[in-house]
Amino acid sequence: MGRIYNFSAGPAMLPVEVLQEAADEMLDYRGTGMSVMEMSHRSKAFESIIQEAEADLRELMSIPDNYKVLFLQGGASQQFAAIPMNLMKNKVADYIITGQWAKKAYQEACIYGKANIIASSADKTFSYIPDCSDLPVSSDADYVYICENNTIYGTKYKKLPDTKGKTLVADVSSCFLSEPVDVTRYGVIYGGVQKNIGPAGVVIVIIREDLITEDTLPGTPTMMKYKIHADNASLYNTPPAYGIYICGKVFKWIKNLGGLEAMKVRNEKKAAILYDFLDQSKLFKGTVVKEDRSLMNVPFVTGSEELDAKFIKEAKAAGFENLKGHRTVGGMRASIYNAMPIEGVEKLVEFMKQFEAENTK
Numbered sequence: 001m002g003r004i005y006n007f008s009a010g011p012a013m014l015p016v017e018v019l020q021e022a023a024d025e026m027l028d029y030r031g032t033g034m035s036v037m038e039m040s041h042r043s044k045a046f047e048s049i050i051q052e053a054e055a056d057l058r059e060l061m062s063i064p065d066n067y068k069v070l071f072l073q074g075g076a077s078q079q080f081a082a083i084p085m086n087l088m089k090n091k092v093a094d095y096i097i098t099g100q101w102a103k104k105a106y107q108e109a110c111i112y113g114k115a116n117i118i119a120s121s122a123d124k125t126f127s128y129i130p131d132c133s134d135l136p137v138s139s140d141a142d143y144v145y146i147c148e149n150n151t152i153y154g155t156k157y158k159k160l161p162d163t164k165g166k167t168l169v170a171d172v173s174s175c176f177l178s179e180p181v182d183v184t185r186y187g188v189i190y191g192g193v194q195k196n197i198g199p200a201g202v203v204i205v206i207i208r209e210d211l212i213t214e215d216t217l218p219g220t221p222t223m224m225k226y227k228i229h230a231d232n233a234s235l236y237n238t239p240p241a242y243g244i245y246i247c248g249k250v251f252k253w254i255k256n257l258g259g260l261e262a263m264k265v266r267n268e269k270k271a272a273i274l275y276d277f278l279d280q281s282k283l284f285k286g287t288v289v290k291e292d293r294s295l296m297n298v299p300f301v302t303g304s305e306e307l308d309a310k311f312i313k314e315a316k317a318a319g320f321e322n323l324k325g326h327r328t329v330g331g332m333r334a335s336i337y338n339a340m341p342i343e344g345v346e347k348l349v350e351f352m353k354q355f356e357a358e359n360t361k
């Protein structure tokens, strides 16, 4: 059996070239006589793996020198707590709720201080991004928090909120490296890598240096302190070494394709194939307002739960895996991250056309 087109929201597809290289180096990493999985994180070989990964990521995202790059564990979800623990000096933070991940981050912040919801799109099941041009930002807010691409609902901020001078913190788990980004607009950019970069087990935190202080909330565990990880270059304890190694390979893969500008062109082209079809389909319909559509996660429905189920089943049989929508929203969702080849989306649309012809009169 060959490889199928995997439309999973995460863990998701990785570039075949990366998997092949990792396979080639599995038993003997470049003459070390061992796998990266078996090697000390203090070894010369691993030191160059993590340093090169960081250098490549800095180059890809043009990360300024006054930002640290941390390779951590605990997933994006652990950052929901780490962010307030490290940044809530006044114990106040403003949250924009555009879906479940933003809501979870907000709920976690409520444990540590006063978290305010300053905008939300809950009224229309998160099918749009609220107007963030004039938000009631709290004067004493330590930061304003967003989830930049909403994996479950398929929306993306096309314009960052006006935080009125407050630090912007963004969860970019599902849009990491999908297009160019101006890092200077953010205080913290972070994301789990299992959506668009690498294997589960690594979370990358890009944080402006002045936000890294000893002054964390009382009771903050050592492992949750950004300063500990920054001072130790992500090697305070054993890092998720193999995951970092794969991330490094994906950074090189993106560099070879032309960097984030090229990723954006590629991703826009891919997403357009699917959205253009949805916009004229008599059966399938996108669920998100056009202006706020994600390039990465594309939810759609037929309007009938039975037909949705039939479609998912037949798609799976035809080699299109994981098209079922999130368990909380139903319908379908195609996640088309960086590693999804354009042919995957073209073939999916062909299949959808055929299904539509067979199931409409």
Ligand SMILES: *Cc1c(COP(=O)(O)O)cnc(C)c1O
Pocket (backbone or CB within 6 Å): 010, 074, 075, 076, 077, 078, 101, 147, 149, 150, 151, 171, 172, 173, 174, 192, 195
């Ligand atoms: C998947 C996801 C998360 C949760 O990530 P974990 O690594 O499983 O904790 C958080 N935020 C967004 C936007 C996600 O897509």
